[in-house]
Amino acid sequence: MFAYIVRRMFQSVIVLLVVGLVAFSMFRFVGDPIDNMLGQERTQADIERLRTELGLDQPFPVQYFKFLQGAVQGNFGVSYRQGRPVSTIIAERAPATLELAFVSGFLAITLGIALGVFTAIRRQGVAANVIMTISLIGVSLPTFLIGILLIYIFSVELDLLPSFGRGETVKIGNWSTGFLTASGLKALILPAITLGLYQMTLIMRLVRSEMLEVMRADYVRFARARGLSDRVINFRHALKNTLVPVITITGLQLGSIIAFAIITETVFQWPGVGLLFINAIQFVDIPVMAAYLMLISVMFVTINLIVDLLYYAIDPRLRVDARAT
Amino acid sequence: MSLLTINDLTVEFPTRRQLFTAVDHVDLSVEPGEIHGLVGESGAGKSTIGAAIMGLLDRPGRIASGTIKLSGDEISGLDTEAMRGLRGKKISMIFQDPLTSLNPLFTVREQLVETIQAHLGGSDAEVNKRARDLIDRVGIPDPDTRLDQYPHQFSGGMRQRVVIALALCTEPDVIIADEPTTALDVSVQAQILDLIKELATERQVGVILITHDMGVIADTTDKVTVMYAGKVVETGPTAQVMGQPSHEYTKSLIAAVPRPTLKLHRFPQISYGGRETRFAIDDMARHWPKVDNDTTKPVFEIRNLTKKFLQRKGLLPWDRTYFTAVDDVSFDIRAGEVFGVVGESGSGKSTVARMIAGLYPVDGGTITFEGQVVSDLTNRAALDAYRKNIQMIFQDPYSSLNPRMRVDDIVAEPIRHHKLMEGSDVKRRVDELLDQVGLGHEAGLKYPHEFSGGQRQRISIARALATQPRFLICDEPTSALDVSIQAQILNILKDLQEHLGLTLLFISHDLPVVRQMCDRVAVMKQGKVVELQETNDLFANPQTDYASELLRLMPRLDDLSTEGLSAEL
Numbered sequence: 089m090f091a092y093i094v095r096r097m098f099q100s101v102i103v104l105l106v107v108g109l110v111a112f113s114m115f116r117f118v119g120d121p122i123d124n125m126l127g128q129e130r131t132q133a134d135i136e137r138l139r140t141e142l143g144l145d146q147p148f149p150v151q152y153f154k155f156l157q158g159a160v161q162g163n164f165g166v167s168y169r170q171g172r173p174v175s176t177i178i179a180e181r182a183p184a185t186l187e188l189a190f191v192s193g194f195l196a197i198t199l200g201i202a203l204g205v206f207t208a209i210r211r212q213g214v215a216a217n218v219i220m221t222i223s224l225i226g227v228s229l230p231t232f233l234i235g236i237l238l239i240y241i242f243s244v245e246l247d248l249l250p251s252f253g254r255g256e257t258v259k260i261g262n263w264s265t266g267f268l269t270a271s272g273l274k275a276l277i278l279p280a281i282t283l284g285l286y287q288m289t290l291i292m293r294l295v296r297s298e299m300l301e302v303m304r305a306d307y308v309r310f311a312r313a314r315g316l317s318d319r320v321i322n323f324r325h326a327l328k329n330t331l332v333p334v335i336t337i338t339g340l341q342l343g344s345i346i347a348f349a350i351i352t353e354t355v356f357q358w359p360g361v362g363l364l365f366i367n368a369i370q371f372v373d374i375p376v377m378a379a380y381l382m383l384i385s386v387m388f389v390t391i392n393l394i395v396d397l398l399y400y401a402i403d404p405r406l407r408v409d410a411r412a413t
Numbered sequence: 414m415s416l417l418t419i420n421d422l423t424v425e426f427p428t429r430r431q432l433f434t435a436v437d438h439v440d441l442s443v444e445p446g447e448i449h450g451l452v453g454e455s456g457a458g459k460s461t462i463g464a465a466i467m468g469l470l471d472r473p474g475r476i477a478s479g480t481i482k483l484s485g486d487e488i489s490g491l492d493t494e495a496m497r498g499l500r501g502k503k504i505s506m507i508f509q510d511p512l513t514s515l516n517p518l519f520t521v522r523e524q525l526v527e528t529i530q531a532h533l534g535g536s537d538a539e540v541n542k543r544a545r546d547l548i549d550r551v552g553i554p555d556p557d558t559r560l561d562q563y564p565h566q567f568s569g570g571m572r573q574r575v576v577i578a579l580a581l582c583t584e585p586d587v588i589i590a591d592e593p594t595t596a597l598d599v600s601v602q603a604q605i606l607d608l609i610k611e612l613a614t615e616r617q618v619g620v621i622l623i624t625h626d627m628g629v630i631a632d633t634t635d636k637v638t639v640m641y642a643g644k645v646v647e648t649g650p651t652a653q654v655m656g657q658p659s660h661e662y663t664k665s666l667i668a669a670v671p672r673p674t675l676k677l678h679r680f681p682q683i684s685y686g687g688r689e690t691r692f693a694i695d696d697m698a699r700h701w702p703k704v705d706n707d708t709t710k711p712v713f714e715i716r717n718l719t720k721k722f723l724q725r726k727g728l729l730p731w732d733r734t735y736f737t738a739v740d741d742v743s744f745d746i747r748a749g750e751v752f753g754v755v756g757e758s759g760s761g762k763s764t765v766a767r768m769i770a771g772l773y774p775v776d777g778g779t780i781t782f783e784g785q786v787v788s789d790l791t792n793r794a795a796l797d798a799y800r801k802n803i804q805m806i807f808q809d810p811y812s813s814l815n816p817r818m819r820v821d822d823i824v825a826e827p828i829r830h831h832k833l834m835e836g837s838d839v840k841r842r843v844d845e846l847l848d849q850v851g852l853g854h855e856a857g858l859k860y861p862h863e864f865s866g867g868q869r870q871r872i873s874i875a876r877a878l879a880t881q882p883r884f885l886i887c888d889e890p891t892s893a894l895d896v897s898i899q900a901q902i903l904n905i906l907k908d909l910q911e912h913l914g915l916t917l918l919f920i921s922h923d924l925p926v927v928r929q930m931c932d933r934v935a936v937m938k939q940g941k942v943v944e945l946q947e948t949n950d951l952f953a954n955p956q957t958d959y960a961s962e963l964l965r966l967m968p969r970l971d972d973l974s975t976e977g978l979s980a981e982l
Contacts, residue, residue: 315497
């Protein structure tokens with residue numbers, strides 16, 4: 089087990105290195121940061137000087153290597169635009185994104201699984217069919233459109249919820265949270281639904297089809313033949329077997345909740361790292377982009393590691409194999 | 414009063430097009446302690462009766478008429494709640510496949526305890542003691558450790574014992590065993606059947622044993638009911654029905670069972686119901702290239718063949734462990750013979766076949782085909798030329814045909830691959846083959862799912878013959894088929910050997926079938942060939958303990974009627 093985790097960590101590091109390499113090779117195509125940094129009266133000498141100062145005259149593998157050197161020590165450089173350390177900027181922005189991602193992920197998983205089980209058990213029922221039809225909308229509408237629709241209905245027409253921003257936040261240490269104020273919580277509702285809706289419908293449809301598959305399995309028939317109650321069969325025997333494949337997809341989806349937060353944050357002007365990234369692209373703020381991409385890949389890799397460990401917790405077949413190896 | 418009485422039971426499945434009557438006015442009764450066999454081919458309605466008794470008919474099936482009574486009380490009309498109370502408590506069920514009938518994510522203890530608690534309740538200590546006693550009773554050694562293990566840690570036979578323990582949890586009156594040993598090896602099958610017999614006598618449980626295997630019926634049951642197309646055709650004490658069958662269908666069914674003691678030239682085919690399909694061997698022989706089989710020379714010389722599978726992966730060579738599936742195996746296959754390989758599952762028989770077919774690379778030893786070493790061929794052209802001569806027929810006719818391909822494409826694929834013909838010639842050849850195997854060329858326009866198991870195996874045969882091979886590898890070609898269909902397929906294979914001069918490698922775990930088909934037999938155990946003899950000698954006079962043990966466990970069919978059979982002279 090321990091050897092397994094170490095091996096996975098090792099693989100994760102390689103993944104991160106490759107992501108960084110690809111990112112750095114792309115930065116050459118997003119534009120020249122110097123253009124934005126110097127004013128109209130720049131001279132060629134100024135440009136050359138700044139280029140050398142920032143190390144942009146060097147080939148990208150060298151730039152990448154320098155970035156890594158700094159990153160290992162927790163130093164992601166200084167933002168070209170804001171002139172402040174990138175780590176500080178991200179630390180300020182991260183709580184907003186993480187809180188949003190957590191709420192929408194939580195909604196997506198709990199509602200997704202609950203509705204998936206419901207629609208699988210009451211396959212013929214009216215309610216289940218209505219839910220399935222509505223879920224098609226969730227799967228097919230793009231995130232930004234859902235966001236705009238929600239703003240139109242709940243903010244513009246009904247004037248119930250705020251259309252942008254985080255509301256009031258409370259600072260606990262370095263962490264600014266919106267969970268503790270009424271306006272913060274209200275501000276969370278629309279973005280969280282927008283961000284989580286697609287994942288929720290996806291999880292729900294996945295749980296449903298897996299559950300229907302499992303309900304046909306021999307061990308479920310045998311459980312029925314043993315006279316167990318429907319509740320035990322559905323929630324003990326069937327659901328647990330359903331979860332094994334569902335976890336894989338869910339893990340990947342949670343990663344993309346954080347990644348897709350960019351769009352939602354833009355629509356709702358949510359002051360998180362996604363919005364930060366969009367702004368960084370406009371100004372070719374390479375240190376911020378690099379740090380953001382690394383952050384996202386670290387999260388993906390971590391979530392996948394957790395997913396793999398969850399397999400072990402759920403499926404005893406893997407546990408025994410792991411012990412044997 | 415009988416324990417379980419079924420009166421005039423009819424089960425219908427309404428479909429969009431028509432009403433399908435799966436069980437048609439069936440009467441059946443079971444006494445305490447009696448094992449009642451229910452035999453018939455697939456689709457005869459045997460399992461549907463079991464499901465009807467349990468109240469577990471698949472939708473949209475329904476009991477259209479008749480009654481099912483348990484100890485005199487009618488249970489066929491009970492509501493869902495009342496039925497659940499009976500299920501597992503008064504009536505239990507054992508399913509065919511022990512690999513899939515236990516939930517893989519729960520320990521044996523958890524599954525036993527939940528069942529006992531659902532019906533009997535009691536304190537944790539009592540329930541756990543009961544679970545332990547049951548596991549002990551069904552003959553699982555070291556019950557205390559085994560209880561906390563998961564199903565995948567048990568072998569097939571042991572799992573079926575767990576399933577039986579689960580069925581016994583609450584002292585049921587009736588157990589329905591639906592093909593309980595079909596998925597098991599012969600030796601394990603014998604043990605499980607013995608256990609069921611013991612338990613029936615000891616606990617005075619009535620057992621309904623559903624099977625298509627006449628050997629199991631003859632060995633195990635007290636009474637037997639023969640079914641055909643949803644109807645009971647004959648019922649009575651086993652010895653009488655098996656020994657002097659009175660109905661035509663029973664007679665033909667019994668006649669199609671391969672006998673371990675009697676070698677027939679051809680299998681009598683079940684003529685009842687008029688489903689016999691012609692196989693045009695003469696037609697085929699006319700177009701087949703003439704082969705002169707020099708029977709003194711071997712086609713294949715297998716020397717010291719070894720195959721290891723990686724069991725544990727590792728970056729470093731000394732971290733890896735291997736499982737030796739085939740261990741230093743040597744034999745010759747003579748031209749024109751049917752060479753049998755028998756053994757239990759996991760003995761390496763299929764691995765040998767796959768290495769000969771070039772599907773697995775060889776880890777050690779050599780395979781020589783007609784004087785040419787083929788085990789180390791890497792040259793694409795040479796390999797293709799070799800493979801053209803070798804074709805394979807697989808066990809499962811359901812998964813060995815691509816469901817998305819039309820039958821004519823399936824049969825044409827090897828012709829196209831080897832570039833034997835082009836254009837309209839291919840289609841003519843495919844039509845010819847489909848006609849010859851008895852499906853008719855119009856079958857080419859359909860997809861595999863439109864055919865029954867036996868018909869699919871004919872498609873496999875047509876595909877295998879498409880390249881006009883010299884050598885056929887048959888890996889358990891009939892173990893998924895009913896006896897009557899098995900008889901047809903085996904007859905076809907015999908024809909191919911006799912009339913086309915094909916050499917056959919015939920792999921099977923079914924000894925009576927091997928006896929009928931093979932000229933010589935190799936017995937494999939744990940990757941090694943432990944005995945190799947002429948078939949008749951092996952059956953008359955086995956040289957090793959393992960072979961005699963296998964023969965001893967083979968169902969004895971001495972009681973079966975031999976009407977309509979003529980021994981080979």
